[in-house]
Amino acid sequence: MEKAFGKTPLLLCLWSIFMQFSRMSGLAINELLYFRVISPEDIRYIFSAAPAKDFGGQFRSSYDEIFLVPADPADGCSALTNGEIIQGQIILVERGGCSFVQKARHAEEAGGKAVLIADNAVDNDSQYLDMVTDGSTTRPSIPALFLLGRDGMMIRRSLQRQALPWAVISIPVNVSSLASFPLNQPPWTVW
Template sequence: MANVARNTALISYLWTVFVLFSRTTGLGVNELLYFRIISPEEIGYIFSAAPAKDFGGDFTSSYDEIFLVPADPADGCSEMKDKEILHGQVVLVERGGCSFVQKARHVEEAGGKAVLIADNAEDNDSQYLDMVSDGSTTKPSIPALFLLGRDGMMIRRSLQRQALPWAIISIPVNVSALASFPLKQPPWTLW
């Protein structure tokens, strides 16, 4: 009986979070992709990101453990350094300086599997932007996702504080199975 009450409370909580999230962002839960940080543990949460609207590919594979590597240069507006580290990984890029398409193209040219573009407004913890094409004819084929600024800042800060070159993530994560795994969202973000 206690398990039924607990599950009912969890479902009620999730529905409330979803309704509040939908009102705040204008996006539905099915329009987002989720990933989980495995390491470092201090930011071991499930994060949400919005896929690009009219460019980039879909995840054709699920990665239980893949590196999330901060880009160098951070804005991703020129050729990536340390291509051997980025090759086959997910790359974290900061918004600003050039178009979303250019950033994704530079990551793809460096061999990245996907790009997470974090908003440069570090206090943004609720507003997703629509990443749209810049009109160029050559569009990247890797998945491109928009990450809230607060999430990106907290990930970068944790990596810098611990002098780590990358985080280990699982992507994509199926949130419809949340009841079977710990519901652990970033405490600074309401979703």
């Protein structure tokens, strides 16, 4: 490894972090999708999320500023009642109560562009789950992404603390095109 990277300690450290992440999550770094929170300021980081394995669509557009709106009900297991503010936005739901497919279908029916499903294990800051179909024949076509529990909790907590109805995000973000490292990732998450 020293021959490939020279003797630069920073590069060795970065390679070590990448390898640790790959072993912990089972995912390669290019299998994740990234988004940046623009506002509120206290969570202005780049987050990673894992796309669903066998349902949901892909991002066909890049959104420089779009709202990330928490679902009501939070678990997204029934028709969403805050449809007026989630129409055309990204919807944040919590894991649990029903299948990933049902959550994504409810988000799509409410007019969401995509759904981020945050793990309900709020201490999870490294383990991505494979979101797979539940066997139903009707599958959602919007992108569905799995978000680490700690990331979801910190986003919801910030919005609640500031009484905000949504966060403003950019999605997807091409992290390989960002000029500087370290990326502005959440301080509670190891990449």
